[in-house]
Structures are given as C-alpha cells and as structure tokens.
Amino acid sequence: MSGDGPELTVTNVAFAAIPVFLLIVTMLVGKLKWSAPRAGAVSWLAAVVLSVFVFGADQSIVVIGSSKGLSLSLFVLTIIWTSVLLYNVIEKMGGISVIGATMTRLVRDPLAQALIVGWAFSGLVQGVAGFGLPVAVVAPLLLMMGFSPVRAAVIALVGHSWAVTYGSLGSSFYTIQLVSGLDPDTLGPHMAAMFAVPTIVTGFAVAHLQGGFGAIRKGWFAILLIGGAISVSMWLTTVVGAYQVAAVVAGLVGCGVGWGLSRIPGLGLYGDQPVDLKPDNQSPNSLTFNLAFLPYYVLFALSIASQVPVVREFGSDLRFGLDYPETITAKGFVISSVEAYAPIRFLNHPGPLILASLGISYLVYRFRGVWHSGVGISAAKATYSQVVSNSVGVGTMVMMALLMTTVGMTTLLGEAIARATGPAFPLLSPYIGVLGTFMTGSNTNSNAMFGALQIGTAQALGIGLVTIAATHSIGASFGSAIAMSKVMAGTVLVGLSGKERDVLVKAIPYCILVVLTVGIQAWVIINVLDE
Amino acid sequence: MTNLRQNKLKQISLWIIAVDFPVMYLAAVTFESTVLTLVALAFMALGAVAAAVAF
Numbered sequence: 001m002s003g004d005g006p007e008l009t010v011t012n013v014a015f016a017a018i019p020v021f022l023l024i025v026t027m028l029v030g031k032l033k034w035s036a037p038r039a040g041a042v043s044w045l046a047a048v049v050l051s052v053f054v055f056g057a058d059q060s061i062v063v064i065g066s067s068k069g070l071s072l073s074l075f076v077l078t079i080i081w082t083s084v085l086l087y088n089v090i091e092k093m094g095g096i097s098v099i100g101a102t103m104t105r106l107v108r109d110p111l112a113q114a115l116i117v118g119w120a121f122s123g124l125v126q127g128v129a130g131f132g133l134p135v136a137v138v139a140p141l142l143l144m145m146g147f148s149p150v151r152a153a154v155i156a157l158v159g160h161s162w163a164v165t166y167g168s169l170g171s172s173f174y175t176i177q178l179v180s181g182l183d184p185d186t187l188g189p190h191m192a193a194m195f196a197v198p199t200i201v202t203g204f205a206v207a208h209l210q211g212g213f214g215a216i217r218k219g220w221f222a223i224l225l226i227g228g229a230i231s232v233s234m235w236l237t238t239v240v241g242a243y244q245v246a247a248v249v250a251g252l253v254g255c256g257v258g259w260g261l262s263r264i265p266g267l268g269l270y271g272d273q274p275v276d277l278k279p280d281n282q283s284p285n286s287l288t289f290n291l292a293f294l295p296y297y298v299l300f301a302l303s304i305a306s307q308v309p310v311v312r313e314f315g316s317d318l319r320f321g322l323d324y325p326e327t328i329t330a331k332g333f334v335i336s337s338v339e340a341y342a343p344i345r346f347l348n349h350p351g352p353l354i355l356a357s358l359g360i361s362y363l364v365y366r367f368r369g370v371w372h373s374g375v376g377i378s379a380a381k382a383t384y385s386q387v388v389s390n391s392v393g394v395g396t397m398v399m400m401a402l403l404m405t406t407v408g409m410t411t412l413l414g415e416a417i418a419r420a421t422g423p424a425f426p427l428l429s430p431y432i433g434v435l436g437t438f439m440t441g442s443n444t445n446s447n448a449m450f451g452a453l454q455i456g457t458a459q460a461l462g463i464g465l466v467t468i469a470a471t472h473s474i475g476a477s478f479g480s481a482i483a484m485s486k487v488m489a490g491t492v493l494v495g496l497s498g499k500e501r502d503v504l505v506k507a508i509p510y511c512i513l514v515v516l517t518v519g520i521q522a523w524v525i526i527n528v529l530d531e
Numbered sequence: 532m533t534n535l536r537q538n539k540l541k542q543i544s545l546w547i548i549a550v551d552f553p554v555m556y557l558a559a560v561t562f563e564s565t566v567l568t569l570v571a572l573a574f575m576a577l578g579a580v581a582a583a584v585a586f
Binding site: 034035036037038040041042044045048059060062063064066067070074322323324325388389391392393395396498 | 541542544545548552555556558559560563565568569571572575576578579580582583585586
C-alpha cells in the first residue's frame with residue numbers, strides 16, 4: 001500500500017474522521033443509542049459521499065472498497081453463523097445445561113472460571129485458531145457457567161486480547177515483522193517482554209469484570225502468578241524462535257497454572273461454594289458432558305490438525321477468495337492489487353471446521369441414539385433469526401472501514417495522530433494499532449495498514465524502531481477487545497443481538513486502560529531506558 | 532412501523548446486501564461497466580437506507 005494520497009490538512013483529517021465519528025457517536029453518546037446496523041449503514045453512506053466528493057474516488061473505487069468490506073465480512077460472518085448454529089444445536093439437544101453444570105463443578109469459583117476460561121483458555125484458542133474463534137467459543141462457555149450475557153461477552157473479548165499478535169500461529173507477528181523489516185529474533189522476544197505488564201493488567205481487568213474490586217483483592221496474587229506464567233512462557237517461546245506457537249504455549253501454561261491454583265485454598269480461586277447441581281440440570285436424554293461437549297472437542301482437534309504443515313500445504317489452494325485490482329484515486333492514493341482477498345480456506349478457516357465438527361458430532365449422536373429429529377431444523381431457524389441484525393451490522397461497518405482504507409482516509413487519520421503527538425508519540429502509538437483493529441477487526445490488518453507508518457514516524461522522531469513496532473502490534477492486539485466484528489460475534493453468541501452498544505460500552509474502558517499501560521511502558525522504554 | 536413490517540424490512544436489507552455483493556464485484560471488477568457499477572452502488576445504498584430505517 002503506497003502512494004501520495006490525500007494531503008495532510010486539518011480539513012481533510014476532519015472529513016476523514018466523520019464516518020468513524022458518526023459510528024462512535026451514534027452508538028455510544030447521548031440519547032441516540034443507535035443499533036450497530038443503523039450506525040454502520042449511516043456511516044457507510046457518509047463514507048461513500050466523502051470518498052467521491054473529497055477523496056477523489058470514482059464509482060468503481062467506491063464499489064471495489066465496499067466489495068472488499070463484504071469479502072472481509074463474509075470471512076467473519078461464516079465464523080459467526082456456524083458458531084451460533086453449533087451453539088443452538090447443542091442447546092436444542094439439552095447439552096448446554098449439562099456443560100454449564102459440569103464446568104461449574106470442575107472449576108467452582110466464579111473468579112477462577114473467569115480467569116481460567118475467559119483469560120487463559122481464550123488465549124489458547126486464539127493461539128490455535130484465532131479469527132474470532134476465541135470469542136465464539138468462550139463467550140457461550142461463560143454463559144453456560146452462569147455469567148450474565150454482557151459479562152460473558154466482555155470477558156471473552158478482553159480476556160483473549162493478550163494472545164492475538166502471537167495467535168493464529170503468529171500471523172500478526174509475521175506481518176509486523178515483514179512491514180517493519182526488523183530482525184524477527186530481535187523483535188520477537190522484545191515484543192513478548194513488552195506483552196508481560198499489559199497481559200497481567202488484562203487479568204486484573206477480567207477479575208474486575210467478574211466481581212469488581214473485591215475480586216481483584218481476592219485474587220491478585222493468583223492473577224500475578226498466572227499472568228507471570230503466561231508472560232514468561234510466551235517470552236521463552238519467542239527466545240527459541242517458535243513465534244507461531246508462543247500464544248498456544250502461554251495459553252496452555254496459563255490454564256495449567258490457573259487450574260492448579262484453583263485446587264489450593266487461600267489463593268482466592270478455591271471453590272468453597274456448594275455445587276449447584278439442580279435436578280433440572282440433568283439432561284432428560286442422558287447426554288453426558290463429553291457427548292454434549294463433543295463438537296468443541298472435535299473443533300479443537302480439527303483446528304490443531306489444520307495447522308499441521310502437510311495439511312496447510314495441501315489445503316492452501318482449497319479456498320474461496322476474490323481477486324481485486326489495483327485502485328488509484330484522483331488524489332493519487334494507491335492500493336495494490338490483491339489475489340484471493342480475505343480467503344476462506346476450507347481446511348483451516350473456523351467456519352468450515354465448525355461445520356465439519358458438527359457433521360462428525362451428528363454421526364456420533366446418531367450412532368449413540370441421542371439425536372432428536374427436528375434438532376437441525378429448529379437450530380437452523382433459531383440461528384437465522386439471531387444473525388440477521390448482526391450480519392447487517394458487520395457488513396455495513398466493515399464496508400465503511402474498507403472503503404475508508406481504499407481511498408486513504410484511514411491512513412490520513414493514522415498520519416494525523418502520529419504527527420500531532422510529537423514527543424508523546426510512544427504514549428499514543430498503541431492507539432493507532434487499536435484504530436486499525438477497531439476498523440478492520442484484525443491485528444494482522446492493522447499491522448499491514450499502519451506498521452510502516454509507525455516505523456516511518458519513529459525514524460523521523462529518532463526513537464526506537466523495535467519498541468515502536470512492538471508497541472503498535474501490542475496495541476492492535478489489545479484493540480481486539482473492541483473490534484466491531486468481534487463485538488458483534490460476542491453479542492450474538494450470548495443472545496444480545498442488537499445490544500452491541502451495551503457490550504462495547506463495557507469493553508472500551510478496559511481496552512483503554514490496558515492500552516494506556518502499553519503506551520506508558522513504551523514511553524518509559526524510549527525516554528528513560530533509552531532503548 | 533409495526534414490528535412485523537420492521538422485521539420484514541430488516542430481512543430485506545440483509546438480502547439486498549447479500550445479493551448485491553456479487554453484483555457489485557461483477558460490475559466493477561469483471562465487466563468494468565460504469566452503468567452496472569452505478570446501478571449496483573445505488574442498490575447497495577438502498578439496502579443501507581433500509582437498514583438505517585429498520586434497525
């Protein structure tokens with residue numbers, strides 16, 4: 001992505017900010033409280049008008065940018081549709097109450113549940129698969145364990161965000177390394193070390209979400225231990241150069257340490273409450289926990305199998321993705337052509353994997369005689385009615401984001417933030433990462449979009465390139481907590497479709513706080529430690 | 532607007548967006564047709580207006 005693009009003037013920046021401003025203000029501020037689809041639709045219409053009349057796009061560029069947005073939406077929505085279907089099938093079979101009761105018995109303390117499932121396990125899922133799957137899996141799990149819908153969604157969103165850069169087998173890490181041109185053996189461990197403090201802060205955020213300051217007082221030592229174990233294992237994994245499994249290893253270690261601590265009285269995670277197993281929690285058709293959880297077991301196994309090099313290589317061409325030509329606006333902003341944009345790879349995209357896990361589970365259920373006729377149809381009908389609002393919201397918002405990216409509005413906003421901050425740049429640098437993830441729903445896309453800009457600004461200011469590259473990607477990683485596509489996924493999966501605002505409003509302060517620690521840390525490293 | 536009509540309009544907006552996606556791609560990328568591209572864009576704008584009204 002390169003080109004002269006629109007001139008960096010106050011007027012242009014103000015125009016470029018209008019769609020984002022509209023989206024945020026109409027959803028979050030005042031009495032408007034628009035739903036995501038309405039805010040997304042109006043913001044996209046504004047972006048279309050501005051693209052044509054201010055940023056030099058013709059009808060073809062507007063349509064290509066919007067079409068790219070729908071390609072990316074399809075990538076995200078296939079995860080949402082299939083994971084909602086999966087949840088509904090299990091729910092219609094009576095498996096949800098079985099899973100919820102059993103998991104509550106395994107880890108009895110609610111704080112331990114939030115930390116182990118919502119923080120460590122969600123990071124593990126992100127490490128293995130990513131692409132929104134942690135939210136899709138963990139939010140319903142927390143709901144089953146008795147968390148309120150908003151709390152379940154926000155814990156999953158905030159909790160998984162530490163694992164995004166090294167998640168999806170390191171795809172975001174490799175992107176920032178490639179666009180920055182930095183040595184991976186230098187950038188990898190440096191970034192992993194910088195992840196430590198904000199990762200632990202994320203643990204405190206999850207605890208606060210679960211039970212307020214009381215939960216923090218109760219579990220602070222356990223949070224430090226789990227967070228320390230996650231951080232050290234992630235750093236060690238990057239030191240040996242295994243970037244692609246850094247989040248997987250850290251997530252596994254976090255789950256193990258968390259579960260171990262939940263067995264020790266006095267550390268705040270010990271389940272001292274009586275187990276609430278009411279008779280109506282028993283499934284009438286003798287569905288055991290393992291059978292109810294089978295689709296998730298199969299999904300996890302398929303996700304791991306999909307990352308085996310032979311499978312990846314074999315499946316690399318089995319994909320659906322549209323090719324897009326190069327676009328040049330009248331202002332000279334260039335976006336290079338791309339082959340198979342946002343490809344849905346049939347052997348490792350979560351959507352097909354979830355469908356495969358459902359198919360395999362269906363066969364087992366039929367074989368074991370626990371499948372009820374009509375479950376599939378009623379689950380599909382429920383899924384359709386649940387995803388209408390969500391699908392329109394994701395589609396319109398991502399169209400707006402990709403149109404802004406295609407005509408240079410997003411780059412202009414990033415440049416404006418970078419230029420305006422000057423010496424305070426390290427403090428605000430991670431928020432550029434957040435902006436990229438908020439707009440595109442992806443740490444990888446944020447790195448591709450703004451990585452070079454961050455490096456260029458750091459060079460101009462004469463400050464540490466490695467620290468700024470790391471700071472950007474870490475900010476983008478934690479920005480996943482408020483990425484609209486993920487918020488929409490979390491919302492619909494806990495049955496709050498149309499109430500995205502409630503989830504977003506609750507998630508934003510935690511995201512800002514965590515990212516603030518990233519910025520302060522970067523400022524200290526650059527200005528005090530002179531790195 | 533009654534709930535039933537609003538619900539219908541929500542679904543209409545979804546299907547307009549879904550159907551217009553391949554049309555937009557074909558118009559702008561495959562056929563590179565200005566007229567088709569403008570029609571596809573107008574259709575998508577209609578879907579967006581429907582969404583803004585319905586949701």
